[in-house]
Amino acid sequence: MMENVINIQNVDRSFGKKSVLKNISMTIGEGEIFGILGPSGSGKTTLIKLIAGIDQSSKGNVTVFQQSMPNFTVLPQVGYMGQSDALYIDLSGYDNLAFFGALYGLKGKNLKNRIQEVASIVGLDDALKKEVNQYSGGMKKRLSLAIAILHKPSLLILDEPTVGIDPVLRKQIWKQFTEMKEQGTTIIITTHIMEEAEKCERVGLIREGELIALDTIENLKAKTTSGKIEELYFENEVIV
Numbered sequence: 001m002m003e004n005v006i007n008i009q010n011v012d013r014s015f016g017k018k019s020v021l022k023n024i025s026m027t028i029g030e031g032e033i034f035g036i037l038g039p040s041g042s043g044k045t046t047l048i049k050l051i052a053g054i055d056q057s058s059k060g061n062v063t064v065f066q067q068s069m070p071n072f073t074v075l076p077q078v079g080y081m082g083q084s085d086a087l088y089i090d091l092s093g094y095d096n097l098a099f100f101g102a103l104y105g106l107k108g109k110n111l112k113n114r115i116q117e118v119a120s121i122v123g124l125d126d127a128l129k130k131e132v133n134q135y136s137g138g139m140k141k142r143l144s145l146a147i148a149i150l151h152k153p154s155l156l157i158l159d160e161p162t163v164g165i166d167p168v169l170r171k172q173i174w175k176q177f178t179e180m181k182e183q184g185t186t187i188i189i190t191t192h193i194m195e196e197a198e199k200c201e202r203v204g205l206i207r208e209g210e211l212i213a214l215d216t217i218e219n220l221k222a223k224t225t226s227g228k229i230e231e232l233y234f235e236n237e238v239i240v
């Protein structure tokens, strides 16, 4: 049986008087590729930050690997890639990877090999020696992704991972996600692009902080008359 890695129960998140997440409940299973789809400002980033333990809910519970979040003991098992790059731009790509690798406790030959491995996954083999301030936006994004997967996390949380990445590399990165999934990694991806959401096994649709639908792409499409998931955003009824 597939175990639930993530359990979100009646979660609210407010900033002052502004309610950004409203009574969200969902579970995500081990080895699932789960998409969080919603327009800009709907609350996707806020939600995954609660899962990653970077932020705390105002109400309700988030558990990851059966631990109530935020929880430091869970962090080594989590890889997180935010929307803005957290890179040292005066260092080379290699040194960025070496720095974060050391934080994760990787050393010596293991670290070296793993850096080569992740660099090749994201197509940065030839750019590792360059300083990051010479990288393009897409290259920085790929380096951030390489850092997020460096320690082989069991849970990978990615905020719009393939924005600014060309289709060829996007395909390669998705292939890697599938391989990681097959090895049991749970992957959560936020996106506002339908095509990207369609690659996920299940998708939660968020609108103005509410989870309006959650299902497989196939089932979500079956709930529409046009066969287009976008349609669900224009319905008033919440179908979770």
Ligand SMILES: Nc1ncnc2c1ncn2[C@@H]1O[C@H](COP(=O)(O)OP(=O)(O)OP(=O)(O)O)[C@@H](O)[C@H]1O
Residues within 6 Å of the ligand: 015, 018, 020, 038, 039, 040, 041, 042, 043, 044, 045, 046, 047, 083, 192
């Ligand atoms: N720390 C904060 N203080 C106040 N408001 C915040 C804070 N963080 C997020 N918000 C607000 O919460 C809402 C949801 O933001 P969030 O970043 O989660 O949306 P999103 O769906 O990820 O959007 P995008 O796709 O543009 O990143 C926005 O209106 C945002 O202004």
